[in-house]
Amino acid sequence: MSDELGVTGTPAFVHGSPRDVAVIGAGMIGLSTAWFLQEAGAQVTVYERQHPGAGASWGNAGWLTPGLTAPLPEPAVLRYGLRAVLSSRSPVYLPLRADRDLWRFLLSFVFHSTARRWRRGMAAYVPLNERSLDAFDALAAGGVSTVTTPADPFLACFARERDSRGLLDELEQMGDAGQDVTFRPVTGQVLRSMEPVLSDRVAAAVQIFGQRYLNPPAFITSLADAVRARGGRILDSSEVTGLQPATTDVRVTGPSGQQHRHDAVVIATGAAFGELATPFGVRRPVQAGRGYSFSVPVERMPAGPLYFPTQRVACTPLGSRLRVAGMMEFRRPADELDPRRITAVVDAVRPLLNGVNLDDRRDEWVGSRPCTPDGLPLIGATAAPRVFVAGGHGMWGIVLGPVTGQLVAQAVLKGEVPAELTPFDPLR
């Protein structure tokens, strides 16, 4: 442990800054926050309703792809989404009888789906994206043992060459916004020799350079181990039911009503964000965008992650099996897994892959992406002085987890929100 954040070189602690910090939620965001708080010398207690990785941070695709990390609301997604919800085989599912909160979220999402707002959001993401992989290297240098793997290659695959135009345009626009992203179109025999797992129904791909991926369960486990090894407490089965900020501390109420005092609190509860954050002036809703995944055996493992943008399916090598993930389902986080969504994912990718046994599925999983209507996370101070939040990362909470933890730790301990976080002000 050092007395500095290792980010800016300036000392973390100022007079009266918190030393005993509670983090609520042991997902990628909460655990990364805990680790970087420890890095600066703070004592941490992580309260977790179930166990580390109980939420979205377990069954996701594990992509560390700053080259794709952009706000979700944009005109093309909106057009696509409207078409998709009308089709029964769609990778987007919207219940016919959406409740008031979901309608509020969707209307706001539509409002934010303009090219101008996307450009503004993208410009906000750029400084985070730039630092995102370095933050993983900081974790590795500090003893988090599960490695990240270079995505060599990372391929976004299409049935027809003209279908890749939308992604190529988006990547160009990301570049215009300042994102460092290098890519090249690949077709025909070159593509097939690069990745024999792709069937002859895949005619074109876009190769994106400089990306990585990880094994989400292994990574979350080693991050939790690292937090414990540095003296942090992770309290499983400890749902926080209330927070009461006072002049010199914050009282955290546990499952049976008992209260614990801490100098400051960071709420990192994923799709359940609103339950604890709303009373502290965080008005922006966080909606569960549920995704599904499962693992399958392959005759030959792809050399790197495969993305099928039209089908909205992600495939990632995970140990000896291939993880297949997809779907955006707007239902409550606690609802049961719906096997029809798994079937939709299987049907979507079956024609596109060779030598993959999609019927021998294991680890079928559903989890909730914490989505905000403007596609930007909520990171920083709330209206209550000792209460901070970090969440709402939607599709990108794994790649942005460590850099978020780094920056929010700085905000908590120095009492100053770093400039990179200004667009993500939770009180916006």
Ligand SMILES: Cc1cc2nc3c(=O)[nH]c(=O)nc-3n(C[C@H](O)[C@H](O)[C@H](O)COP(=O)(O)OP(=O)(O)OC[C@H]3O[C@@H](n4cnc5c(N)ncnc54)[C@H](O)[C@@H]3O)c2cc1C
């Ligand atoms: C199918 C799928 C694929 C994805 N692929 C990628 C990808 O490739 N790359 C990427 O960057 N992102 C990806 N994501 C998104 C990513 O998984 C999420 O953005 C990220 O995991 C969110 O992390 P989190 O820590 O905010 O939330 P979670 O991981 O959901 O953690 C929140 C934790 O808080 C706990 N909690 C909730 N309420 C309380 C309470 N009151 N008291 C105590 N504990 C509480 C929960 O039990 C949970 O453990 C994907 C998501 C899905 C669903």
